[in-house]
Amino acid sequence: MLSNRPRSSKGMDYSLLFVVVVMVIFGLMMIYSATFTKDYSGDLLMKQTLFGVVGLGMAVALSRLNYQLWYRYALPMMGVAIVLLILVLVVGNVSEGGAVSWFFGGSFQPSEFAKLAFIIYIAAWLASKGDKIRDVTYGLVPFAVLLGIVTGLIVLQPDLGAAALIVATAVAMFFIAGAEISQLLISGLTAGGVLYLIVLRSGYASERLETFFNQDAVSSASAYHVQSIVTALRAGGLLGRGLGNGILKLTIPLPHTDSIFPVIGEELGMVGCLAVVALFVFVVYRGMSISHHAPDPFGALVAFGLTCWIAFQALVHIAVNTSILPYTGLTLPFISYGGSSLTMCLAAVGVLLAISRVRIERGLGTSKALTIGRRDRRPRVSRTRRGGRMEKSDGR
Numbered sequence: 001m002l003s004n005r006p007r008s009s010k011g012m013d014y015s016l017l018f019v020v021v022v023m024v025i026f027g028l029m030m031i032y033s034a035t036f037t038k039d040y041s042g043d044l045l046m047k048q049t050l051f052g053v054v055g056l057g058m059a060v061a062l063s064r065l066n067y068q069l070w071y072r073y074a075l076p077m078m079g080v081a082i083v084l085l086i087l088v089l090v091v092g093n094v095s096e097g098g099a100v101s102w103f104f105g106g107s108f109q110p111s112e113f114a115k116l117a118f119i120i121y122i123a124a125w126l127a128s129k130g131d132k133i134r135d136v137t138y139g140l141v142p143f144a145v146l147l148g149i150v151t152g153l154i155v156l157q158p159d160l161g162a163a164a165l166i167v168a169t170a171v172a173m174f175f176i177a178g179a180e181i182s183q184l185l186i187s188g189l190t191a192g193g194v195l196y197l198i199v200l201r202s203g204y205a206s207e208r209l210e211t212f213f214n215q216d217a218v219s220s221a222s223a224y225h226v227q228s229i230v231t232a233l234r235a236g237g238l239l240g241r242g243l244g245n246g247i248l249k250l251t252i253p254l255p256h257t258d259s260i261f262p263v264i265g266e267e268l269g270m271v272g273c274l275a276v277v278a279l280f281v282f283v284v285y286r287g288m289s290i291s292h293h294a295p296d297p298f299g300a301l302v303a304f305g306l307t308c309w310i311a312f313q314a315l316v317h318i319a320v321n322t323s324i325l326p327y328t329g330l331t332l333p334f335i336s337y338g339g340s341s342l343t344m345c346l347a348a349v350g351v352l353l354a355i356s357r358v359r360i361e362r363g364l365g366t367s368k369a370l371t372i373g374r375r376d377r378r379p380r381v382s383r384t385r386r387g388g389r390m391e392k393s394d395g396r
Helices: 014-035 041-063 069-091 110-134 140-155 160-176 181-201 203-213 221-236 260-292 297-320 339-356
Strands: 100-102
Touching: 014 041, 014 260, 014 339, 041 339, 069 110, 069 140, 110 140, 110 160, 110 297, 110 339, 140 160, 140 181, 160 181, 160 297, 221 260, 260 297, 260 339, 297 339
Parallel strands: none
Antiparallel strands: none
8 A cells, every 4th residue: 555645756747738738839720720811810820829938938937836835825816816807897908799808908818817816715715624614604605705706706897608617616626625515506506596697687698598599590690600610610521621721710700719619620620629629638637637646635626626627618618619508708728819818727737737746646545635525424635634734745
């Protein structure tokens, strides 16, 4: 039986870094292919390349830091994120769709930073609560308040896609930390009711929902968008028309950002789409493995949350672009155009790599830092010490 003592791994998870770099390079190719007929294609490619270089630099730098530093700075990070979310509502730039989501002419989107900050903060909060999270007073109520503040500010922009993504990630972390099923049911029903009311009061959201259920009968911009992406996917067939040879991509709104998956489908076919899905499956597998081998609850929860963020965002992007879910604007991580999205996703990978550098080698019969399911009412995340104190590791 192997010891549970933290051991330095032979190095960070280079396989994860390699796959992410491949996805970034592939994304640059698809962005250029989606826009090369436009006058601004060169500028988009240069900007995305710059963001990619900066993001990869951030990933490497963050991978060298002791990830437990983020436990100390979780609250200041969350404070900065909330301030930015408030400021963008006051002085932010209005996008073409009418959302107030950007600073500096569309160069920075605070909600992307908020995803990273909130995951780190909620991981630190859950790790510090220990078994108390199963108490409604100490667990569900403050959790709902924290989640409500962040998502409420994002909904006001409005950006329902980003808000729903944060809710899904936070609820998954709350569950894996040991929350009762009854708490999840209550929070799920409450969130569902609030979302329903928001959709009813939001013109663009209700229109997209109506389009989803009755695409042929609705005549609107959102209906045209959905019909265009489905047509492009079908046109690609098994092998696609070839990289750069897409035709229908010229009629798809936002082909380089929110609708890049149909461009992949038209030019690279089903094989290309499945290859992209396989890359994300590998990233999720490595992220969950890093979470499983993390030496403390905070590291396990951070890795789990960051992996869920990437997985859920990719899943929703693919689902809405295959008409499985109502359309919402979310980029495909590492591939779609978007400086804020790319740099923050790469920063998340950097934190994952930092956690991978310090691990507990686990064998059969050993306890796990992160275990789905619970026995004898024990939390799913094991805690070597009470009160949220983490055992020290030899990471640097």
